Amino acid sequence: MIDRLTAALRRSRADYTEIRVERTWSTAVTFRGRRLESVTASEDQGGFVRALSRGAGWGVASFTSLERLEAMVSRAHDLSRAVHVETPIRLADVAPQRADALLDLDGDVRGVSLAEKKRLLEAYNGAMLAVSDRIVDTLASYRDEVSEYWFVNSDGTGLHELRPEVTLSGTAVARRDGTIEKGLESVGLRRGWNSVQDGIAGFRTAAERAVRLLDAPTVKGGTYPVILDPELAGVFIHEAFGHLSEADFVYENPQARAMMTLGRRFGKPLLHVGDNGAAPGLRGTLPFDDEGTPTQDTPLITEGILVGRLHSRETAATMGERPTGNARAVSFRHAPIVRMTNTYIGKGRGTFADLIGDVKLGVYACSAFGGQTLLENFSFTAAYGHMIRDGQVAELVKDVVLAGNLFQTLDRIDHIAGDFRWNQMGGGCGKGGQYPLPVTEGAPHVRIEEALVGGDVPA
């Protein structure tokens, strides 16, 4: 395949051309309540060409029929030439890469029968249903894939990879009269069948939590010291800060660039944030991004100061910085854009007990139902929470919604524990119509000295 792509590349008349081809085998099983909803096996394949000509813009073409490869290379060139740009598009240099990187398949999912996958999920789903007769509904899904990936560009890079992925998720719905509560479990790994054999406890815990939430009071709205568990802290740093560090947001926007000037203070000296696409064994990890740039650990905030950002070759060239290996595409249907990989808040000191020891009244916000940011404003819904009273974890509370301003909130992080952990969840990140991109988040327990907790907004 590499030879075929290289031959097509040679015929391109553009100044820069890249070709990506993917072939993905995937299976999925879904249970809803006691009923098996679906079992499917799919095959998806296609290619992507991107071309750039001097004085012109990007021309891109994606296609499912590989017979169209040569035609699409020439189409991408034509499209590029049809787009006149005033400022030339430049790409930062990246040394040509050659690799045949076959990631560890860890039990190739293609060798496991659909029936076995169904049995596994049936057991996990059954564990949720068995928790209580208050569990009125569940949704459990299993999905795996192996994607064979080829990439070549006219700078001499040629890559071939085999990328595995497996995700499991469970939602348990508990109901009593008009009250409905949910518990979630989610696992996402860049691994294979062997890695998902011991997941049953997480599903059971999710269902137990949904039942317990039926009796939990809604958190009283107000301003509190808030402790984020590592999962919510990870989602927070990804959503609220990570997206601002993607250079495509700032590279051609002077006002945004001013807001994100390197050297600006974003937090207290204890705050360290980074993005590491090369961290071993994580879902957001790959040897190269989708422009053929090697991935790396990129510090974003060091001792509270903004020190870096995430780049593609184009954003790096425009800003006179170095590519960081963060140009990623969700599939052959899309162009690579600047994305996160494995984003983290660095490890601090001490234990969780140290964080809450001097908190008289606070909220311990755990796990995430979801989060959205609109630039400097964010809103996160914790899956559940606990009150903290006199330095101790107290009663379970629900409807914990954190809302606030990013800059203020980062600056109010006043304690970071030493219990760092990566959260290997399913789902993925969405941006510019590209979803779900496999990413990972990691953090220790983090304390915000003061944050607004909504939920019960007083009338």
Added chain:
Amino acid sequence: MIDRLLEQARRRADGGADALWRRVERTSVAFEWGRLKGAGVTEETGVSLRVRHGGRVGVAGTTAADASLDHLIARALASADLGEAVDLAFPPRAPLPSVPTYFDRAGEASLDDLIRMGRGLLDGLARDGCRVNVAVERETAETRVANSAGAASHYRSTALAVSADVWRIAGDDVLVLGDACEGADVPSDAALQAIVRSVNTRLDRALTVVSPPEGSLPVVFTPAGLAALLLPVTQALSGKAVLQGISPLGGKVGQAAVFDAAFSLRDDPTCAGRPASRPSDDECVPSRVTPLVERGVVRRFIYDLETAARAKTQSTGHGQRGIFGKPVPGYTNLILASQPDSSNVGAQHAAPLPLGGGLVRDIQDGLLVDELIGVGQGNVIGGAFSHPVALAYRIERGEITGRVKEAAVAGNVYELWKRVGGFGSDARWTGSRYAPSVLLQGVSVARR
């Protein structure tokens, strides 16, 4: 291809089969931060097969052009082998309504035409201290759906979407607002001008930041701002949620006063000029209007074939399927109106002015909400919501006095829809939803 596939599938699956074949071509241009950046094309073909064998249903899909039909059928049968029994019958051939879905002007628009549309928007929106992103995308598609009971539907369609957003960053104050226009045909100059006016008006009003009000207040939700208030309702009106027992509207069909008498909602897959319109759904069920709520009374839930079979009712023609999954119930064009059969639904965007559709002038102290943060998070279907505002304006003595930043709105959707204070005169399409601004009383507004 689909005929041969069904012919072969029928011989191996004792309960029949249906299939969807779709070919999509897309051309797009993108202006980033005020500059034309690139152009792209997409060509995608895929086929999705569903079989019923031994009373069980299985699906399989592929985009591989060289995939053997044999292999696809084998995968669908393997999926059925593990599936649960469902009494699903493929519908027989039936007359389909004539719904115009292909518009030559859209289908034949050149790359230069698309670039020209984008430039026009960019010029109309340019202003100091702001950056503008514009995207223009044209899609042409061909869809074939057929089943072993003899039903078939074949149509070509076009869609053209233009969107723009303006970013204004002043210090740490980030203001983003945009608008979009989607149709099956090329947008008229008036429709493009309406986007420019809508963005500029809201931007002008947003330059002054004022302190938010607080308490239980009248709040006007614009057609875009309504998303948070309609999402729980549409989730609850899906037959699938009803079947699962998680819909607060399950069992309420025909009951009086579930919603305000001014609340009517319908789904219309036959609307002229809308990209979601089609002669049949993706399971060969003919398109027709589904009244969901009429004058406050719940009339019907939406169903696809499988959900209908499980609920022992008929499909309402809402089967939607991609290449890789099985069909699921989904809406087409949702229309919110004060009358169940108001017929003056335009194909394009109505002029979106004045902001609030005339509902602002009688409000002494309140809020106008255009966008909220976090819609869709949490336990949506239950109806309780609490969202910080992304874009909202303060109303004082009948006038919009400025943008509010640090505010959150909360309430229960089912309670709020019992007391509609009024519908605005600014009904328009926002995506595939047609609705005016709506005034709701007693919405909880908090400062933060």
